[in-house]
Every structure is written in C-alpha cells, then in structure tokens.
Amino acid sequence: MSWWSAAPLVFVFVSASLYLLYKWLLPRPLPGIPYNAGAVNSLWGDQPALARYLSTDGAFSTWLGEQCLQMGSPVCQVFVQPFKMPWILVADFHEAQDILMRRPEFDKPQFLIDALQVLGDFHGRYKTGDTYKSRRQLRQDLMAPKYLNNYIGPFLHSKALDLVNLFEVKANLAKGRPFSFREDYTRTVLDIMLHHSFGKDYDESALEPQLELLRRMTTSSIPESGVDEPVDFAEAPRSFFIELLHDTAQVLEKTTVSLAPQLNYWWWSKQTWYKKILSEKNRVLKEQLRKAAGNLEAGRVRSALDHIMMREQVAAEKQGRKPQLLTQTMADEIFADPMTGQHTTSSALAWVTKYLTAYPHTQTKLREELYSTMTVAIEEKRPPTFEELRRARLPYLEAVIEEARRLTPFAIVRETIEDTEILGHKIPKGVQCLMVSAGPGITMPSVPVNERTRSKTSKTAKPWGKWDESRDLKLFEPERWLKPREDGKIDFDATSGPQLGFGMGTRQCWGRRLAQLVVRTIIPLVVWEFELLDIPDKLGGYTGIDGISREPVNTFVRLRKLDRSETRLP
DSSP states (O other): OOHHHHHHHHHHHHHHHHHHHHHHHSOOOOTTSOOOGGGGGSTTTTHHHHHHHHHTTOOHHHHHHHHHHHHTOSEEEEOOSTTSOOEEEEOOHHHHHHHHHHOTTEEOOHHHHHHGGGGOSOGGGSOSSHHHHHHHHTTTTTTSHHIIIIIIHHHHHHHHHHHHHHHHHHHHHHTTOOEEOHHHHHHHHHHHHHHHHHGGGOOOOSHHHHHHHHHTOOGGGSOOOOTTSOBOOOOOOOOHHHHHHHHHHHHHHHHHTOSSHHHHHHHHHTSHHHHHHHHHHHHHHHHHHHHHHHHHHHTOOOSHHHHHHHHHHHHHHHHTSOOOOSSHHHHHHHHHHHHHHHHHHHHHHHHHHHHHHHOHHHHHHHHHHHHHHOHHHHHTTSOOOHHHHHHOOOHHHHHHHHHHHHHSOOOEEEEESSOEEETTEEEOTTOEEEEOSSSBTTTBOOOOOOGGGSOHHHHHSOOOOOOOTTSOTTSOOGGGGEEEOTTSOEEEOTTSSOOOTTOOGGGSOTTHHHHHHHHHHHHHHHHHHEEEEOOOGGGOOOOEEESSSEEESOOEEEEEEOOTTTSSOO
16 A cells, blocks of 8 residues: 555544544543533633633632632632643632641642742641641741740831831822832831841841932922822832842742743743852851851840741750751741741731722721720820730721731632542542632622531531621621620621631641731831822722732822821820
C-alpha cells in the first residue's frame, strides 16, 4: 500500500486520537455535585467566565459566592485549573466552620505550600502535624496580652501619632484636595512589624523619612489643580531591607495567585534583582539572629525573635539537644512576620478608612462614641493614650472593624487528605475545597441546606447567629453586630452572624490579635483628629485585588483637621 493510498487512514486515525485526547482532557465533574454545564465542554472550564468577571472589576471571592447562588446549592464545583480536579465550593458557614475547626481530613493545600516558597522554612508552609505544632509553640508568648499590651502597645501608639502628624502635614499641603493614604499605612505597619520582630536591634524606619520629607515641603511646591484632583505626594526612599520587604510581598502575591506557583517562583528566583534581595535579606537576618542570641544570653527578652529563641532554648533543654538559634530556619520563621503582616494589616486599615469615608453617618457615630467614652482626653484636649484606648469599652468601633472585614474577605482553602463527604457529597482525596467567605449567608442570601446531610460534628456544634436577610447583606452596616442590653447600652457580639475573615481552627491567622490591636489603635486616633470628607466617585469604590489578602485598588482620602474646640462631648 502506497503512502498516498494510506493517507486517509492515517488522517482518520490521527483525528480520532486527537478527538479522544480532547475528550479525555475535558473537565470531569465529581458525581452529584452541581456545576456549570458549559464549563465541561471547554478545556479551560470556568476560567474564561472567571476572567470576564474579573475584567469588570468583580472580586474573585464574590464570583465564587455567585456560582453557589446561581446553582442554588451550598456545595458546587468549578473548573479553574485546566487538566486538574475541580475546586469544591462550600457556601454554608456552619459546615465551613466545622471543616476548619473539627475535620482533620482537611488540611493546608499543597498548592498554597508551593506558593509560599518565598517565605522559606516558615511554619505556615507545613501540613498540620508535629513540625507545625512545635513551630507554633515557639510563638506562644507573642499573642499574649502581656506581650501585646506592654511591648507592642506603646510603640504602636507612638507610630499611630506619627501617622496622624503625617496626615496633618499632607492635609495642610493638599489644601482640601484628596490624596492617597495606602503607602502611609504600609509604612506605619512596617515600622510596627519590624519592632515586633526585632525590637530596638533594628533602628531603620519606613515612616519617619516620609514625615521628614513632607515637613520640608511648602504649599507652593504642590502643582495647582482642581479641588477633586488628588495630590501626588513624593515618596521618601526606604532602606534596602525595608524596600525588599515590600518587593518580596509583591512576589508572594503573584506566586499565590499563579496557576503554577512552583514554576512562577522558580522564574522569580532566577532574576538578578531578586538574587540581590535574597542576599540582603540573609545579611540582615544573620545580624539580627546574632543580636537576639546576645539578648537571650544577657536575659533581655523583648522582641518576637528574642521570645522565639527563648522557647527554642527551653524546648532543646527538655529534648536533650543543642538549641538551633543561628539557623536559616530561625531566620525564615521571623522574616515572615514583617513581610506578611505589613501587607494584610495595612489592607485592613485601608478598607476601614474607605468605609468610614463613604458612610459619614457611621464616621460621626464612631467619633461620638470615642469622645463620650474617653472624657479625660477630651477635657485635657489631647488624643487618647494607648492605655485609655486599650481599656475603653468601644462596641461601635469593634462593629465597624468587623463589618469592614465581613465585606472584604478572601477565600480560605483546605485540601482533602483522604476521601470524605461534605453535606452528603462524596469528595475524593486531593481536592481543593474553598470556604466561600463572600457568598450565601454572609454577603448574599442563603441557599437551602438539607440538615440531615451534615457531619456528626456539625450537628452537635453550637450554631452562630444568622444575619437578617431582609436587610441588604452587601451594605456596610455595623449595627448588625450590636446587641441591646437591658440597661439601654449596647454590646458588640462577634457571633452575631457569620464571617470568615481570620479563618478558624488550628490554622486560623496566627497574628490576628496583633492585627486587631493595630487597627483598633490607629483607626480611633485618625477619627479622633480628622473628619474624612467626601471624595469623587472615581477615587472611591470597592474594587479590590485578591491575593494573600484583599487589597483595595483606590485608596484616597480628603481630610479636615478637627480643632480642639470640636473635640468635645457630643
């Protein structure tokens, strides 16, 4: 048989093979779980629909919630990663809470462990096990009230006042025009996290150079423009190490959202500028480790690194081994704190500021609570001290912070490490399960759940409150979190309704108490000193970028400094 006579057969064979390969590569849904019918007819699954949604300023976490709402199911599946198993979306808070807190067959996803390579040998990259638990034990002192209130608190308060001074300088220079505040929050939180990590052993500041730079400026140096046009202030240079914290966070963001995190990080690691970053990082951390070891030997245990080394020394004595103090593991463990903390906490501050700007009645109500609670500061015409803020009962402030967190979440992911079930649906090992934190029951109407399909631990667990769905769940409404008392006062109730801001269970955000302390200190001082005025729509809005946290795109404010005569009892 000649080639030409066999060509039709070859063509048929190749065509059939390609067709079978195509069919084999198409998304394959797990049985019995709702999905978008069109997604299984494309190699790219739900990815094109997700890309279109994100291109219209939609949020990834909201898209997840809308899938479950559209399918009318608390459990559904989407195909976002080509040629891989589907993602399972869990849009029932009570079941998500059970998975995070009481279901050992769910653990840290491997793709996220891969995405966090930039953090090195950090405890958060380990599956839940002995290594993870022993590493967390080294940090057990760092979220205790004594450490937070006695060590972090006073420094945090001083930095917050520096931020207030910076805002006053910018407001005077802007003469009623808006300006961006995002880098100001980032610089402030960086200083706080560096103090947390290293204490006085690291003496460079991110915030102080910016304050010094703008203090030297005059209003004549600001180009004239319309009252609604933002002033673009120059940014003061930061030290190489502080700058690399910012740059490394950006690499972490890009790696986290990549469909191929290992390949993505490999590419970054080959870049000359990134190699320089690693070299400087290792140099500074080596120096800080040496200083902290000296502090420990001298009995001066103050910073986070000091405490971690102290706990390592105690653990080593109990285990009859030499303490591992000057190691790369110790360096990686402490480096993660300023790198991730400055990003997530500054984002939280930014969101609260945006909501207070957009809801002036909420801002006024919060200011009235502050003034009526800390009367001594009012009488003495000064901002409240850290101790006054720490001890004050401020339910409306707590509600404002929690409501902003409810509306700006990011999905929490767990991976099945064995075959299991979720609400009656069989889920095989190795599947990524996303707890939908911006969806039904939280920011959207609930979807019905067959109570008989819940797990045993879910059935016996005490349920949290549910939101009144007759009120729009997408609106910023701090009053949702408040409960009236018989004496006419109100209480903040963290279990008023569902939200997953910090996660739950063994793997919930380790630094949540520190982050809450930062926000609870800085926001009151800003509201105490300034009125956040209206800004044009083009500078507002709630578009955000999802990564290791949800980061707002627009971060502008227009400030009016309040006279001391205006800071009086309401």
